[in-house]
Amino acid sequence: xxxxxxxxxxxxxxxxxxxxxxxxxxxxxxxxxxxxxxxxxxxxxxxxxxxxxxxxxxxxxxxxxxxxxxxxxxxxxxxxxxxxxxxxxxxxxxxxxxxxxxxxxxxxxxxxxxxxxxxxxxxxxx
Numbered sequence: 001x002x003x004x005x006x007x008x009x010x011x012x013x014x015x016x017x018x019x020x021x022x023x024x025x026x027x028x029x030x031x032x033x034x035x036x037x038x039x040x041x042x043x044x045x046x047x048x049x050x051x052x053x054x055x056x057x058x059x060x061x062x063x064x065x066x067x068x069x070x071x072x073x074x075x076x077x078x079x080x081x082x083x084x085x086x087x088x089x090x091x092x093x094x095x096x097x098x099x100x101x102x103x104x105x106x107x108x109x110x111x112x113x114x115x116x117x118x119x120x121x122x123x124x125x126x
Contacts, residue, residue: 001024004022007120021035033078039092046110047093052073056104057069066083066085067081
């Protein structure tokens with residue numbers, strides 16, 4: 001599985017960005033996909049995850065009500081819509097995938113995922 005994250009950039013606080021994660025697979029699903037973020041000197045942090053079915057979506061408390069994760073399985077793409085961005089959202093954002101879970105599973109731990117893409121930098125200025 002190969003994952004490609006895109007959509008990062010520099011925005012002012014209060015504005016929005018949409019990240020995309022496109023994945024290339026050889027084995028058909030199910031693939032749960034998660035978004036994580038990391039800042040220098042800190043561990044990678046869970047942000048959001050979506051199940052293969054799309055029916056289960058999990059978020060870290062700090063982004064609930066502001067971020068929305070969605071997916072289009074026909075396009076092998078997962079999106080992270082980020083609204084009302086804050087300076088503390090500044091980080092490198094990574095998407096990750098895991099194969100073979102229940103179609104309703106959307107895990108939240110780094111160790112739950114075995115495929116990772118490169119990061120995309122999001123910078124929110126105050």
